[in-house]
Each structure stands twice: as C-alpha cells, then as structure tokens.
Amino acid sequence: MPSGKVRWFDQKRGYGFITDEDGNDVFLPAAALPSDVSTLRKGAKVEFSLVDGRKGPQAMDLHLLGPAPSVVRATRPEADDMAAIVEDLIKLLDKAGNSLRRHRYPNPEESRKLATLLRAVADNFDVEC
Known part of the structure; x- marks a missing residue:
C-alpha cells in the first residue's frame, strides 16, 4: 500500500493532494477519507490505495498513520x-x-x-x- 503526506486538503472543495514517497502528486477526493474523518491537516502521514483517475493517479481507501506535526x-x-x-x-x-x-x-x-x-x-x- 503506498504512503505519503497530505500536501493540502480543502474540506469546502471536497478534495486535496497527497505527495507520495516518490514525490508525485496524487489526487485526494473527500470520498477517500475514513468515515470518522472530515478534513486533513497538511503534513499528515497517510496510506492509501492508488487507482487511475480521469486526470492521473487518485487515492482511495485512505488510512491515517499519525497526526500532522503541530x-x-x-x-x-x-x-x-x-x-x-x-x-x-x-x-x-x-x-x-x-x-x-x-x-x-x-x-x-x-x-x-x-x-x-x-x-x-x-x-x-x-x-x-
């Protein structure tokens, strides 16, 4: 399962981006968030499944690995x-x-x-x- 860090996430827009281990950007839709999570902080470490979206790689089935640094x-x-x-x-x-x-x-x-x-x-x- 690939991992990375949240680059940014906008709850109002319903999406954001993750930077994976290789430095690539991965689209993160709000639908990929766990049911008990409504937003993510920049820098939060995550694991996710990767699928091919219309405009490139897209994260699905996201799991938080730890809190973002304060x-x-x-x-x-x-x-x-x-x-x-x-x-x-x-x-x-x-x-x-x-x-x-x-x-x-x-x-x-x-x-x-x-x-x-x-x-x-x-x-x-x-x-x-």
Missing part, C-alpha cells in the same frame, strides 16, 4: 518568555479595563493592537492548532 507546538515561545509576555498583556488589559470603567472603549488603534496580541497569545496556548 506548527504551533514547534514554534511557541519557551515558558519563561511566555510568562513575560502574559505579564505585559495583563498590564495592557488592566489599562483597557480602567478605560472601560470610565465608560469608554480604548481608541480603535489600541483596540486593534490588543485584539491582535490576545489572538497571538491564545494561539501559543492552544497547542492543538
């Missing part, structure tokens, strides 16, 4: 660095809270910066992304 987990800051980031964020949130207590939202520019920082910090905590 980019977030590999690139997130060290715990000590993250502690400093969280402490700085707390100071910014405290400032925003004081402004809200005076019945005023922070100005749009500060609000955008704060929202961006909150999303970035949340992504570093959410290792399953």
Whole structure:
C-alpha cells in the first residue's frame, strides 16, 4: 500500500493532494477519507490505495498513520518568555479595563493592537492548532 503526506486538503472543495514517497502528486477526493474523518491537516502521514483517475493517479481507501506535526507546538515561545509576555498583556488589559470603567472603549488603534496580541497569545496556548 503506498504512503505519503497530505500536501493540502480543502474540506469546502471536497478534495486535496497527497505527495507520495516518490514525490508525485496524487489526487485526494473527500470520498477517500475514513468515515470518522472530515478534513486533513497538511503534513499528515497517510496510506492509501492508488487507482487511475480521469486526470492521473487518485487515492482511495485512505488510512491515517499519525497526526500532522503541530506548527504551533514547534514554534511557541519557551515558558519563561511566555510568562513575560502574559505579564505585559495583563498590564495592557488592566489599562483597557480602567478605560472601560470610565465608560469608554480604548481608541480603535489600541483596540486593534490588543485584539491582535490576545489572538497571538491564545494561539501559543492552544497547542492543538
């Protein structure tokens, strides 16, 4: 049974591509996914049956071999660095809270910066992304 890695998969379109062991692209229709899987992450290792499709090789009867590597987990800051980031964020949130207590939202520019920082910090905590 050939194996490879998911190059990309788009759940909305219902297809994607696998790069096999030889570096060839293999079409991956959503129908080839196991019944309990609705989407695949880039880099996920898979085994599949190979059939000739209208436009070239096509994967069928796909089996996941392991989870895709987590980019977030590999690139997130060290715990000590993250502690400093969280402490700085707390100071910014405290400032925003004081402004809200005076019945005023922070100005749009500060609000955008704060929202961006909150999303970035949340992504570093959410290792399953």
